[in-house]
Amino acid sequence: MLGRAVEEGPGERRVRLVAHHPQPAEQARAEALDLAIHGLERTRPEMSARRTLVGWQRSAMAVTAGVLALGFALRPVLTGSILISLLVALYVATMVERSVVFARGLRAVEFLIRRPLPPMSDEELPRYTILVPAYREAEVVGHLVDALGALDYPPDRLEVLLLVEDDDDLTISALLPLELPPFARVLLVPASEPRTKPKACNYGLHFASGELVTIFDAEDRPEPMQLRCAVDAFRRAGPRTVCLQARLQYFNARQNMLTRWFTVDYTTWFAVFLPGLASFGLPVPLGGTSNHIRAEALVAVGGWDPYNVTEDADLGIRLVRAGLRTGIIDSVTYEEANSDGLNWVRQRSRWYKGYMQTWLVHVRQPVRMLRELGPHGFLSVTLLTGATPLLSAVNLLSWTCTIVFIIGTPGWLVQVFPAPVVYFGTAAAFFGNATVVYVSLIACRQTHQGHLAWAALTYPLYWVLMAVAGVKSLWQLVARPSYWEKTVHGLARSGPD
Amino acid sequence: MNGRGLAVDRRSLAGFAGYAAAVGVACSSSIRVAIGQSAVVPLPAVTLVAPLATVVALFTWRVPAATPQVQDPETDVILSVPPLLLGAWLVYWGPRKLGVQFYLFRPDLIGLFLVSVALASLLLGARFAAGAARSLALCALVCCPVVQLFIAGIGPGALRVAAASTLACLPLVAGLGRSWPRLAVLLVAGAATGGAAGALVASVTDSPAAAGFSAAVLACAGALVAHLSLAPTSPRVLVPLAVLRLRRVVVVALVAGAVGLLDTVVPALALAGPARPRPALDPRGRSQAESVRPGVAVRRWEVALPPAPSGHALVVTTTGPSVAATLTYPMDSLLAWPDAPCPTRDLLRSDGLDVTISLYSSAFTGYRWEELEWGWPTTAGYQRVDLVISSSPNGDGLVFPALRPEVVLDALRTSTDFVANRQVDCGVLPVPPSEAAATLQAFLAASGTR
Numbered sequence: 001m002l003g004r005a006v007e008e009g010p011g012e013r014r015v016r017l018v019a020h021h022p023q024p025a026e027q028a029r030a031e032a033l034d035l036a037i038h039g040l041e042r043t044r045p046e047m048s049a050r051r052t053l054v055g056w057q058r059s060a061m062a063v064t065a066g067v068l069a070l071g072f073a074l075r076p077v078l079t080g081s082i083l084i085s086l087l088v089a090l091y092v093a094t095m096v097e098r099s100v101v102f103a104r105g106l107r108a109v110e111f112l113i114r115r116p117l118p119p120m121s122d123e124e125l126p127r128y129t130i131l132v133p134a135y136r137e138a139e140v141v142g143h144l145v146d147a148l149g150a151l152d153y154p155p156d157r158l159e160v161l162l163l164v165e166d167d168d169d170l171t172i173s174a175l176l177p178l179e180l181p182p183f184a185r186v187l188l189v190p191a192s193e194p195r196t197k198p199k200a201c202n203y204g205l206h207f208a209s210g211e212l213v214t215i216f217d218a219e220d221r222p223e224p225m226q227l228r229c230a231v232d233a234f235r236r237a238g239p240r241t242v243c244l245q246a247r248l249q250y251f252n253a254r255q256n257m258l259t260r261w262f263t264v265d266y267t268t269w270f271a272v273f274l275p276g277l278a279s280f281g282l283p284v285p286l287g288g289t290s291n292h293i294r295a296e297a298l299v300a301v302g303g304w305d306p307y308n309v310t311e312d313a314d315l316g317i318r319l320v321r322a323g324l325r326t327g328i329i330d331s332v333t334y335e336e337a338n339s340d341g342l343n344w345v346r347q348r349s350r351w352y353k354g355y356m357q358t359w360l361v362h363v364r365q366p367v368r369m370l371r372e373l374g375p376h377g378f379l380s381v382t383l384l385t386g387a388t389p390l391l392s393a394v395n396l397l398s399w400t401c402t403i404v405f406i407i408g409t410p411g412w413l414v415q416v417f418p419a420p421v422v423y424f425g426t427a428a429a430f431f432g433n434a435t436v437v438y439v440s441l442i443a444c445r446q447t448h449q450g451h452l453a454w455a456a457l458t459y460p461l462y463w464v465l466m467a468v469a470g471v472k473s474l475w476q477l478v479a480r481p482s483y484w485e486k487t488v489h490g491l492a493r494s495g496p497d
Numbered sequence: 498m499n500g501r502g503l504a505v506d507r508r509s510l511a512g513f514a515g516y517a518a519a520v521g522v523a524c525s526s527s528i529r530v531a532i533g534q535s536a537v538v539p540l541p542a543v544t545l546v547a548p549l550a551t552v553v554a555l556f557t558w559r560v561p562a563a564t565p566q567v568q569d570p571e572t573d574v575i576l577s578v579p580p581l582l583l584g585a586w587l588v589y590w591g592p593r594k595l596g597v598q599f600y601l602f603r604p605d606l607i608g609l610f611l612v613s614v615a616l617a618s619l620l621l622g623a624r625f626a627a628g629a630a631r632s633l634a635l636c637a638l639v640c641c642p643v644v645q646l647f648i649a650g651i652g653p654g655a656l657r658v659a660a661a662s663t664l665a666c667l668p669l670v671a672g673l674g675r676s677w678p679r680l681a682v683l684l685v686a687g688a689a690t691g692g693a694a695g696a697l698v699a700s701v702t703d704s705p706a707a708a709g710f711s712a713a714v715l716a717c718a719g720a721l722v723a724h725l726s727l728a729p730t731s732p733r734v735l736v737p738l739a740v741l742r743l744r745r746v747v748v749v750a751l752v753a754g755a756v757g758l759l760d761t762v763v764p765a766l767a768l769a770g771p772a773r774p775r776p777a778l779d780p781r782g783r784s785q786a787e788s789v790r791p792g793v794a795v796r797r798w799e800v801a802l803p804p805a806p807s808g809h810a811l812v813v814t815t816t817g818p819s820v821a822a823t824l825t826y827p828m829d830s831l832l833a834w835p836d837a838p839c840p841t842r843d844l845l846r847s848d849g850l851d852v853t854i855s856l857y858s859s860a861f862t863g864y865r866w867e868e869l870e871w872g873w874p875t876t877a878g879y880q881r882v883d884l885v886i887s888s889s890p891n892g893d894g895l896v897f898p899a900l901r902p903e904v905v906l907d908a909l910r911t912s913t914d915f916v917a918n919r920q921v922d923c924g925v926l927p928v929p930p931s932e933a934a935a936t937l938q939a940f941l942a943a944s945g946t947r
Binding site for chain 1: 576582
């Protein structure tokens with residue numbers, strides 16, 4: 001089979017795949033693609049990230065840059081002091097907001113206590129569609145069959161759509177020898193720009209028949225009962241809860257120090273922070289996978305934004321702005337932790353860039369955003385999606401300055417740091433960092449991952465990588481806003497247990 | 498490409514050669530100082546061999562083939578900026594602020610390490626820089642005189658030779674071995690070979706220098722042989738070199754040139770200063786003397802300094818066989834002086850000497866001490882001179898800081914004190930350099946050492 005695949009050209013392989021997985025008619029494909037790319041932009045142009053900045057935002061940026069340039073030219077010390085004071089204020093605000101959400105998340109411990117699912121007959125289960133976008137995922141697509149086969153859900157009520165780009169010969173080649181379950185089929189997404197996951201998901205959503213929809217990445221290993229768990233949670237939740245986020249966890253946490261830190265990161269995020277946000281009723285930036293959504297609501301809010309590189313976070317905010325809610329379910333999806341530093345930076349920079357895109361999109365109409373999200377929601381979204389990447393980028397500069405300050409105390413550096421700012425900044429650094437390390441330790445303990453204690457204690461070293469990703473994301477936001485920085489999968493030394 | 502990774506192809510050779518040239522340009526002054534200092538540091542062989550071992554380690558570095566070649570030019574650039582800024586700043590700051598002790602602590606070596614890593618990231622990619630960082634860091638560490646002082650103090654004989662050979666091959670071992678067991682085997686092989694070779698040569702020639710050098714070279718050879726004899730590591734491949742991108746080459750050349758210029762224009766101190774040996778300063782009247790350790794003598798006496806208002810000054814000389822020996826005492830004993838936590842420093846180049854001027858003042862008593870410090874080679878070795886001028890606001894009795902014996906271990910503590918004291922640095926030195934220069938000229942003329 002493999003030898004044959006090598007002899008064949010991409011065209012022949014595609015034909016063979018289509019023979020096994022018939023595709024919709026060309027007109028339907030074209031229509032679905034058009035909607036996938038332009039749907040949101042047509043119905044809600046103000047929510048589309050196709051343009052990073054709208055008119056007034058561009059003007060505001062230009063004015064800010066001009067004022068700063070003028071300030072540095074005329075009164076550099078004063079301008080530097082003001083800028084640093086503002087940044088320190090942002091640090092402090094973020095620290096306070098995070099601490100409040102962390103504290104709330106820690107109180108929501110019941111989230112971590114597993115409850116047995118009530119018995120559900122197959123007949124009462126809704127039809128479920130699983131979207132699996134896979135772009136150049138030849139290394140991991142083989143594991144997908146095992147994961148799908150392990151799901152505990154009646155096959156006649158399950159639909160799996162593997163979304164593969166038309167010209168992705170690597171993945172098509174890897175799929176050909178696989179025997180997919182009868183409820184799974186491959187949908188070839190016509191090759192087009194932007195080459196993003198949300199575009200593929202929108203395309204899949206067009207052909208989805210499920211009442212509930214979820215996304216899994218090709219390397220994901222959801223717990224077998226996750227779909228039933230989501231169905232049960234939807235039934236117990238009110239009608240406004242249209243989205244449920246499962247907890248993401250890594251199966252290769254022990255591979256190296258980076259995977260350990262990354263696991264601590266995810267554990268804190270999904271086990272403490274997101275429950276805290278959900279508990280406050282604040283917008284939950286959804287994870288890239290394992291978010292279970294009512295298809296009807298998803299279509300109503302316009303689906304995913306194909307130009308936003310963190311379409312999941314954006315969707316979470318749009319749901320809240322539409323008066324809907326997101327909940328958290330106690331079910332885990334195991335993913336592959338990025339074990340390579342450069343690969344990690346690429347992935348994280350995409351997330352940061354997407355966060356900033358998301359913030360810039362939602363703040364286009366600040367008054368409306370404030371009205372729809374409320375003051376706390378507005379602040380939370382601003383600090384989470386706007387300030388986090390910015391402060392990560394600034395960290396690189398502030399650490400360098402701190403080292404220079406400690407060793408040499410140059411006069412210019414002392415001058416631009418007024419005493420109150422130094423005290424506030426130092427307090428923010430000590431308390432903020434200590435809080436994050438402390439919460440990380442607790443999150444690891446609560447999720448029975450004591451082996452991550454050292455990783456949690458050395459967590460600040462991980463922030464260096466975050467800072468690099470922050471700078472990269474800022475650069476890309478300007479240079480290539482909708483470019484999807486592909487994360488390479490298949491670097492794990494061992495597969496999931 | 499096998500797992501041992503010793504094969505070098507033409508493309509990688511060009512890339513590494515370009516990289517080595519860039520580092521050479523950027524850190525030319527630091528390299529010159531290191532070579533000049535190799536005659537007076539405790540383990541000269543280490544200073545000379547460790548950089549060569551580092552070059553070999555960099556040439557043999559390979560990426561595990563199991564990792565797909567994820568490269569990211571944006572990250573390469575971002576990762577290079579902070580170390581570049583920090584490194585350039587250390588290169589500039591070190592000599593200006595540490596004075597004569599610059600030669601003991603050599604902060605520019607950290608700068609050299611940072612600049613090398615930054616250039617590696619720019620030219621060869623962040624993945625290469627991360628892989629090379631260990632070797633480069635160890636090279637900077639083992640070349641540092643204060644580290645060598647510690648190692649040299651562990652005792653005479655074979656133990657010292659083995660320690661020196663271990664130091665010399667450390668950068669190479671760090672580059673060749675990725676797993677701890679392999680690292681340990683390579684290190685033991687290098688230390689054993691070097692130690693045995695050094696002991697053998699010492700027994701034949703009675704020359705410590707020859708023994709040390711043989712030990713260092715053969716330690717590297719031993720580690721290399723052990724590496725080749727061991728089972729291959731997992732397959733490795735060359736890093737796709739970023740060197741062929743013209744824009745990067747231009748950027749690297751500009752950066753290397755700028756840092757090199759900075760490194761060159763910063764006044765090099767003491768060792769690079771006076772080329773001719775001068776007669777050692779000797780007291781002409783009463784003096785206090787003490788012997789810190791065999792071969793190192795400290796003398797302290799007062800002299801009259803024309804013209805007023807300086808009046809009297811305290812002279813402290815530390816005379817020993819090498820720079821390192823004289824720099825460990827009295828160190829920054831002035832920093833321990835009560836009420837004087839606030840030194841400001843500047844450099845003065847006068848009469849062929851690079852002099853560090855430190856000003857200590859007490860906010861409580863108004864006392865002010867001005868210290869001029871320099872070092873020079875003498876016919877018998879090396880002498881460090883501290884000239885302390887005391888003045889008080891009321892013109893009452895002169896109060897000089899007390900001397901305090903300081904052991905090598907304290908040298909590190911003192912550097913920490915120094916860093917801590919920088920936090921209360923008063924900023925601008927209020928002594929006009931011309932006044933300090935006049936004082937120095939007068940002193941040299943009076944002492945007959947001009």
